[in-house]
Amino acid sequence: MSEQELISKDILGYLDQHQKKELLRFVSVGSVDDGKSTLIGRLLHDTHGIYEDQLSAVKRASGRAGMEIDFSLFTDGLKAEREQGITIDVAYRYFSTAKRKFIIADTPGHVQYTRNMATGASTANVAIILIDARLGVLPQSRRHAYIASLLGIPHIAVCVNKMDLVEYREEPYEAIKKEFGDFCEKLGFKGIKFIPISAKLGDNVVHPSPSTPFYDGGTLLEHLETVPIASDVNYEDFRFPVQYVMRPDLNYRGFSGHVASGIVKKGDTLMVLPSRRTSKVVGIDTFDGELNHAHGGQSVTIKLADEIDISRGDMLVLPNNLPRVDHRFDAMMVWLSERPLDRQKSYLLKHTTQLVRAEIEDVAFTVDLETLKQSEASRLELNDIGRVTVSCRRPLYFDPYKHNRVTGAFILVDSLSNNTVAAGMILPDAPQKEEDDSRSPTSLRARSQVSADERAERLGQKGATVWLTGLPAAGKTAIAFALERRLFDQKRLAYVIDPDDGLSAGVLPDGSSPVQTPELARRCTDAGLISIFAYASPLTADRLAIRDAVGSERFVEIYVKTSQDLRKKRDQRGAYGPGHQEPSEEAPKAPDGVVSLDNADPEEVAQQIIAVLVKRGLLPSNYAL
Numbered sequence: 001m002s003e004q005e006l007i008s009k010d011i012l013g014y015l016d017q018h019q020k021k022e023l024l025r026f027v028s029v030g031s032v033d034d035g036k037s038t039l040i041g042r043l044l045h046d047t048h049g050i051y052e053d054q055l056s057a058v059k060r061a062s063g064r065a066g067m068e069i070d071f072s073l074f075t076d077g078l079k080a081e082r083e084q085g086i087t088i089d090v091a092y093r094y095f096s097t098a099k100r101k102f103i104i105a106d107t108p109g110h111v112q113y114t115r116n117m118a119t120g121a122s123t124a125n126v127a128i129i130l131i132d133a134r135l136g137v138l139p140q141s142r143r144h145a146y147i148a149s150l151l152g153i154p155h156i157a158v159c160v161n162k163m164d165l166v167e168y169r170e171e172p173y174e175a176i177k178k179e180f181g182d183f184c185e186k187l188g189f190k191g192i193k194f195i196p197i198s199a200k201l202g203d204n205v206v207h208p209s210p211s212t213p214f215y216d217g218g219t220l221l222e223h224l225e226t227v228p229i230a231s232d233v234n235y236e237d238f239r240f241p242v243q244y245v246m247r248p249d250l251n252y253r254g255f256s257g258h259v260a261s262g263i264v265k266k267g268d269t270l271m272v273l274p275s276r277r278t279s280k281v282v283g284i285d286t287f288d289g290e291l292n293h294a295h296g297g298q299s300v301t302i303k304l305a306d307e308i309d310i311s312r313g314d315m316l317v318l319p320n321n322l323p324r325v326d327h328r329f330d331a332m333m334v335w336l337s338e339r340p341l342d343r344q345k346s347y348l349l350k351h352t353t354q355l356v357r358a359e360i361e362d363v364a365f366t367v368d369l370e371t372l373k374q375s376e377a378s379r380l381e382l383n384d385i386g387r388v389t390v391s392c393r394r395p396l397y398f399d400p401y402k403h404n405r406v407t408g409a410f411i412l413v414d415s416l417s418n419n420t421v422a423a424g425m426i427l428p429d430a431p432q433k434e435e436d437d438s439r440s441p442t443s444l445r446a447r448s449q450v451s452a453d454e455r456a457e458r459l460g461q462k463g464a465t466v467w468l469t470g471l472p473a474a475g476k477t478a479i480a481f482a483l484e485r486r487l488f489d490q491k492r493l494a495y496v497i498d499p500d501d502g503l504s505a506g507v508l509p510d511g512s513s514p515v516q517t518p519e520l521a522r523r524c525t526d527a528g529l530i531s532i533f534a535y536a537s538p539l540t541a542d543r544l545a546i547r548d549a550v551g552s553e554r555f556v557e558i559y560v561k562t563s564q565d566l567r568k569k570r571d572q573r574g575a576y577g578p579g580h581q582e583p584s585e586e587a588p589k590a591p592d593g594v595v596s597l598d599n600a601d602p603e604e605v606a607q608q609i610i611a612v613l614v615k616r617g618l619l620p621s622n623y624a625l
Helices: 003-009 011-019 037-048 052-064 079-084 111-120 138-150 169-186 220-226 452-458 476-489 515-526 542-548 566-570 601-613
Strands: 021-030 091-096 100-106 126-132 155-161 193-198 237-245 254-258 263-265 269-273 278-287 289-291 293-294 300-306 313-318 324-335 347-351 354-367 385-398 409-413 419-426 464-469 496-497 530-534 554-559 593-595
Touching: 021 037, 021 111, 021 138, 037 091, 037 220, 100 111, 100 220, 111 138, 111 324, 126 138, 138 169, 138 476, 155 169, 155 220, 155 278, 169 193, 193 220, 220 254, 263 278, 278 554, 278 593, 300 542, 347 385, 385 419, 464 476, 464 515, 464 542, 476 530, 476 601, 515 530, 542 554, 554 601, 593 601
Parallel strands: 021 100, 021 126, 126 155, 155 193, 464 530, 464 554, 496 530, 554 593
Antiparallel strands: 091 100, 237 254, 237 313, 254 300, 263 293, 269 278, 269 313, 278 289, 278 300, 324 385, 324 419, 347 354, 347 409, 354 385, 409 419
């Protein structure tokens, strides 16, 4: 009985049959004007997946453009997209045939919308890559194939479109098939299918075309209906991230969630991560009743024989098949935010049902999406794809993304704006450094949720330590307070730390309570202050210790080289009095600035130091000098 007959005679039977159909998700990608939206519109139209009101609206819009039907309008739903004739956002459409149900993601082809393509392709079983028969294989075509491979899409269908514009000749099709086929062999797809089509005219989309006698491989729809996807599901590794503890009454306690992969049966012994406690499965419940087993893709509630402390974020696995448990891993990451990656701040990492704080330790490289070459990088910008090392505050339970697309994927969330800023795919066999073997998550130094760049943007300055060094009575303190006053008058945040505050030489006057001067300097600088230290610090080693603590890019060493005669006149503590040995010092060899009170007053010297701060980029270049 056909579907139409079943609908008219037994609607409940039809709905039950429809519910049991296999679902295929596919994404269409290609360069600008390759015909992605037209192809999807043709698929929907020829499989009767268009509602009457939609069809009428598109016919009216097409008529105004002098066309009978513009098939691209079935998916380009945004007015701005129609005006530009391009696809910007990801458009999702649904249709079904007698064999399968389909979810389509129509994604942008522009390189600046890489994040949109990655979003639409992340759950796809098949990627349809369109190539214009007139133009051949473009850099964008290779870029789309690379991203599809990176996202773990197992099958691609390469549709050589606009065959009608090359008079349905076999040569252009075979040339594209050879060149692109050789490239895709390196990317590890399970299956590659080439189909010559004309999306506008419908050749080999839903119905076979007599215009391509050299091709007998079936239509695109036939391929989508028959491409094997059951083997793509991971039925080997049971992974069950706990989403919710179900306690409807005192006699029932179950753990609800979505089976990420694998199979679980009644009587199986499961292990709970991270506690590693074990217990047997005594029940598998769903809304429709109890099951004897559950597999990947199902949402169930599992009951265990023993009372074990389990909460959201824990994972149930088979004891003889464990995921990797670690707080550090390597991943390929797509940056989704207009604000670049800031390695100085921490993010929230969402992995399965866990939400943990994490930092990006390192960016190994980014991939040039036109040439696919790797380039050294220190951060990721919008739409960049790069390899990173992630460090989490708590261990995660994960598998490589290519092995398990659920437990191998994660997203990063900015904890202040709550925006999703990145999506990541965990790489296999992530290298571990020897010095990290004994490191625990609790030993990781916590990072602020506010980075140095964000503080600099808010304050209009970068945190810095201005270290004034020189012999006694050289004028360090007078210069320090003059500098503080001048910066404050210009609406900058500065603070003087002077030996008279009781912090001289790093200890209090009575010597009973040590003060870690390098740590003090680092913390003040991290807070975004311009910290001004008026310390004698005659030893080079002491000044180097401060530089190392603060960081050379934030340390400004100013040598106050006032003449001996003026120092003796300014001396109020008897450093140069009779019977006192002449003070000595290890003078800085390459200070950032050398100043003196011999021919200038403290205010003029302060202005000279401000010029050094501007030159070093610690104050804006347009700072009012």
